Amino acid sequence: MTAALRIDGLFKRFGEQQVLNGFSLQIAPGQVVGLLGPNGCGKSTVLNIICQLLQADAGQVHLMGQPMTEQSAHARARIGYCAQESALYPDLYPQENIQFFARLYGVPAAQRSARVADLMERFSLAPYAATRAGLLSGGWQQRLSLAVALVHRPELLVLDEPTVALDVEARMDLWRLIEGLRDSGTTILLTSHHLAEAQRLCNRVALMRNGKVLAEGSVPALISRVPGQAVAKVQSEDKQAVIQRALEMGWPVRQHAGKMSLLLPRHMSLREIVNALDGSKVSAVSIDPVTLEDAYLELVGDS
Amino acid sequence: MSPYGLLFDQTLAVSQRLLLEQWRQRRGLIFWAVFPAAMMLLFGLVYAHNANMRAGLDAAAAGILMGAALFFSCLGGTVSIIAAERERRTLRRLLASPLHPAAFFLGVLLAQLVLAAVQVVMLYSIAWFIGARYHGSLLLGALILLLSVFSYVGMGFFLGARFARRSEEVVVALSAIGVPLLVLGGTFFPLEIMPSAMQTVAQLNPMLHMNQAFKGVAAYDFGWIELRFELAFLFVFCAISLALGLKSYRYLRVADQKI
Numbered sequence: 001m002t003a004a005l006r007i008d009g010l011f012k013r014f015g016e017q018q019v020l021n022g023f024s025l026q027i028a029p030g031q032v033v034g035l036l037g038p039n040g041c042g043k044s045t046v047l048n049i050i051c052q053l054l055q056a057d058a059g060q061v062h063l064m065g066q067p068m069t070e071q072s073a074h075a076r077a078r079i080g081y082c083a084q085e086s087a088l089y090p091d092l093y094p095q096e097n098i099q100f101f102a103r104l105y106g107v108p109a110a111q112r113s114a115r116v117a118d119l120m121e122r123f124s125l126a127p128y129a130a131t132r133a134g135l136l137s138g139g140w141q142q143r144l145s146l147a148v149a150l151v152h153r154p155e156l157l158v159l160d161e162p163t164v165a166l167d168v169e170a171r172m173d174l175w176r177l178i179e180g181l182r183d184s185g186t187t188i189l190l191t192s193h194h195l196a197e198a199q200r201l202c203n204r205v206a207l208m209r210n211g212k213v214l215a216e217g218s219v220p221a222l223i224s225r226v227p228g229q230a231v232a233k234v235q236s237e238d239k240q241a242v243i244q245r246a247l248e249m250g251w252p253v254r255q256h257a258g259k260m261s262l263l264l265p266r267h268m269s270l271r272e273i274v275n276a277l278d279g280s281k282v283s284a285v286s287i288d289p290v291t292l293e294d295a296y297l298e299l300v301g302d303s
Numbered sequence: 304m305s306p307y308g309l310l311f312d313q314t315l316a317v318s319q320r321l322l323l324e325q326w327r328q329r330r331g332l333i334f335w336a337v338f339p340a341a342m343m344l345l346f347g348l349v350y351a352h353n354a355n356m357r358a359g360l361d362a363a364a365a366g367i368l369m370g371a372a373l374f375f376s377c378l379g380g381t382v383s384i385i386a387a388e389r390e391r392r393t394l395r396r397l398l399a400s401p402l403h404p405a406a407f408f409l410g411v412l413l414a415q416l417v418l419a420a421v422q423v424v425m426l427y428s429i430a431w432f433i434g435a436r437y438h439g440s441l442l443l444g445a446l447i448l449l450l451s452v453f454s455y456v457g458m459g460f461f462l463g464a465r466f467a468r469r470s471e472e473v474v475v476a477l478s479a480i481g482v483p484l485l486v487l488g489g490t491f492f493p494l495e496i497m498p499s500a501m502q503t504v505a506q507l508n509p510m511l512h513m514n515q516a517f518k519g520v521a522a523y524d525f526g527w528i529e530l531r532f533e534l535a536f537l538f539v540f541c542a543i544s545l546a547l548g549l550k551s552y553r554y555l556r557v558a559d560q561k562i
Binding site for chain 2: 051073074083085089092096101132
């Protein structure tokens with residue numbers, strides 16, 4: 001099957017800084033792929049190159065098997081782009097913002113009104129039809145930005161940290177919308193700092209560092225690369241004692257940002273762990289299943 | 304949709320959006336109209352008070368339209384449009400869309416032409432009310448105005464793409480650069496009363512030739528022959544400005560990456 005998006009060996013340098021260092025990725029049609037990585041690892045640069053906002057120094061991007069030639073309006077018309085900050089015209093009403101971009105993307109005049117009405121309905125924007133975009137809350141603006149990005153029915157939807165500035169409620173709302181798009185078969189590439197977001201929304205995740213992909217796969221596949229079935233987060237006055245006891249039992253120990261985690265070989269009870277760590281001045285223990293966050297820390301490391 | 308059909312529709316979309324935004328920012332619209340209207344009224348009062356200077360009123364109306372009105376709205380307005388697109392981050396959104404560079408430029412130009420037409424009607428209504436008259440060929444006057452608006456928008460696009468980062472900077476830059484250009488362009492005083500050194504420098508100012516051309520046709524009924532030098536200058540300057548403006552879209556893409 002032809003990949004919806006195939007990126008081969010992208011390189012990009014800004015002055016002395018090599019931002020992309022042979023970045024490659026493939027996305028199958030209908031997949032939602034998340035790009036995760038620390039700040040400055042090159043996530044947004046990849047998206048900017050795909051959307052032709054930046055030019056790569058080397059490498060190629062293919063959309064549905066066709067090379068994306070430099071500065072091609074035709075190529076840009078096949079992509080929907082939603083940036084971190086909602087790029088809307090504040091004095092226009094939501095339907096006017098959608099309509100404006102529909103015209104830029106060449107949506108036929110006969111279909112425009114129906115498309116706009118459909119998006120207003122699907123994104124629950126109809127009650128805000130009489131509110132100028134600049135007066136909408138951040139969450140509703142981002143919702144509108146997503147609607148704008150979909151008006152021309154793109155082959156690929158690119159979302160650059162779509163929930164970065166949203167409160168919890170607005171973020172959950174937007175997640176539900178993106179889940180709806182995923183379930184309807186839209187191919188999406190998104191970047192995020194929220195690992196829970198990627199875990200919830202993405203079929204596959206690519207973990208980046210220093211301008212290239214260090215690991216990629218489905219969320220369960222990445223989690224399976226963590227050498228443990230569960231994670232015990234331990235607080236103790238005597239960390240050395242905890243580490244020694246854990247290593248004696250063959251439990252890998254991880255320390256990130258001053259917090260200590262023990263990777264357990266199987267799901268264990270709290271009592272079993274406390275007994276195993278007896279004598280190491282443990283003050284608190286919690287047990288969690290292995291998450292994408294653990295996989296991220298294991299495979300990418302602590303930025 | 305054919306490529307030309309798309310270009311046409313994109314152009315209309317951009318200009319309609321700009322005019323709609325302008326209409327909804329009523330306060331801006333009022334301030335934008337007050338400056339040339341106030342200038343016209345003040346000059347009118349001065350000329351009306353001095354009976355021997357009344358002949359200058361017709362020329363003053365032409366100068367105020369060309370300098371105080373069209374300069375600020377067409378050149379300043381274009382720079383402001385680009386600064387606003389940058390500030391709102393909509394410029395990136397436009398650059399990521401299939402919007403044709405020429406459609407963006409022509410859309411801005413079309414919107415500015417509509418605003419310029421409104422200004423012409425508004426300013427000449429006030430001017431007529433206080434006694435100023437238009438004497439020359441309407442066709443030649445319209446051509447000079449058209450070339451001037453094209454030049455202002457082209458220059459505004461060029462300057463905006465390279466220098467306009469924030470709206471506040473636009474206001475300061477327009478005051479710092481625009482007002483001296485207006486004075487040297489003969490908007491407020493005739494060239495003849497300036498010192499000879501200033502007159503020489505003023506010859507390099509495109510606004511002087513726009514002013515001379517429009518004052519010539521509006522106040523003194525000059526024709527193509529009398530205005531041939533100004534018209535030739537305007538045609539060349541207009542062509543250069545349009546070329547610079549059109550090429551600036553590519554620069555917008557480059558400049559946007561540096562912000």
